Amino acid sequence: MLELAKTEGIETLLFGTLTFPRPVTLKEAQKAWNSASSNTLRPAISKGLKVLEPHKSLRPHYHVVLSTGEDVRSGFDFEAYHRAKAHHWASAEGRKATREYGRSANENLRGWWMFFRRFERYGFGRTEAIPIYKAGEAAAEYASKYVSKEDRPVEFKGARLYSAINWKPSTRRGFGFVDSGRAWRLAVARIAKDMGFTSEGDFRREFGSNWAWGLRGTIFSIAEEIKAEYRAKAENVTA
Structure with a gap:
C-alpha cells in the first residue's frame, strides 16, 4: 500500500x-x-x-x-462522507450527507x-x-x-x-520488512513492555477504547526510531 x-x-x-x-x-x-x-x-x-x-x-x-x-481526490468532501458513515445510509441524516459528498465528487x-x-x-x-x-x-x-x-x-x-x-510489489530482503505495519506493531510492543502491559486490554483500561488513536503520535515516533535502527543494522550487515 x-x-x-x-x-x-x-x-x-x-x-x-x-x-x-x-x-x-x-x-x-x-x-x-x-x-x-x-x-x-x-x-x-x-x-x-x-x-x-x-x-x-x-x-x-x-x-x-x-x-x-x-x-479522483480533488474536491471530495471527506467530512460529509464520514457523517454519512456515522449514520445508517437510509436515515435522513445518512441520505443528506451522501448527497453532499456525492455532489462534491x-x-x-x-x-x-x-x-x-x-x-x-x-x-x-x-x-x-x-x-x-x-x-x-x-x-x-x-x-x-x-x-x-x-x-x-x-x-x-x-x-x-x-x-x-497488474503488478508485483517490490520485495525487500534483510531488515526491510519493518518498513510498514510491522514497525507499528513493534512500537506498540515496546510501549507495552515499558508500561508493564501484557495485552490490548491493558491499553484499553488505561487509555480508553480509542487508545491507538490517542497514542498515534507516540507510536509513529517510536516506529520511525525502529525503522532507523533496522536500517542501520542492514547497512552494517551489507558492510
Whole structure:
C-alpha cells in the first residue's frame, strides 16, 4: 500500500468495497471475483491491491485499492462522507450527507462510480469507491488490517486474503520488512513492555477504547526510531 501510494500518487487511488446481495460461499465469491477481475477490472487499471475479508456472518466481501491514473481526490468532501458513515445510509441524516459528498465528487470520480456498477453483472451487490483520506502508514495500516486478523473463520483457513493486481510489489530482503505495519506493531510492543502491559486490554483500561488513536503520535515516533535502527543494522550487515 505504501509503495502504491508513493509510485502512483495518493490522488489517483480509490478504496473500493465489493459486497454480495445474498449469502455466498467462499468458492462462489472467488469465482465471481475472478470473472470480474479478468474481464472488467484488470483491463481498466494500471495497478491495484485486493483483500478478501470474511464477515462475522461468514459472508465474504472484497476490498480493493486501485490506481486510476487520474485525480479522483480533488474536491471530495471527506467530512460529509464520514457523517454519512456515522449514520445508517437510509436515515435522513445518512441520505443528506451522501448527497453532499456525492455532489462534491469531481468528474473523474463520477466516472469510476459508473465503472463500479459493472460489477453487478458478476453477482456483486452494493459497491463503494472512495478516494484515500489518509496518507502513508495510516492508510496502509487501515488497508492491511483485514489481512492481519488472527480470528480467521475455519471456512477461510488457507484462503489467500491478499493479492496484487497488474503488478508485483517490490520485495525487500534483510531488515526491510519493518518498513510498514510491522514497525507499528513493534512500537506498540515496546510501549507495552515499558508500561508493564501484557495485552490490548491493558491499553484499553488505561487509555480508553480509542487508545491507538490517542497514542498515534507516540507510536509513529517510536516506529520511525525502529525503522532507523533496522536500517542501520542492514547497512552494517551489507558492510
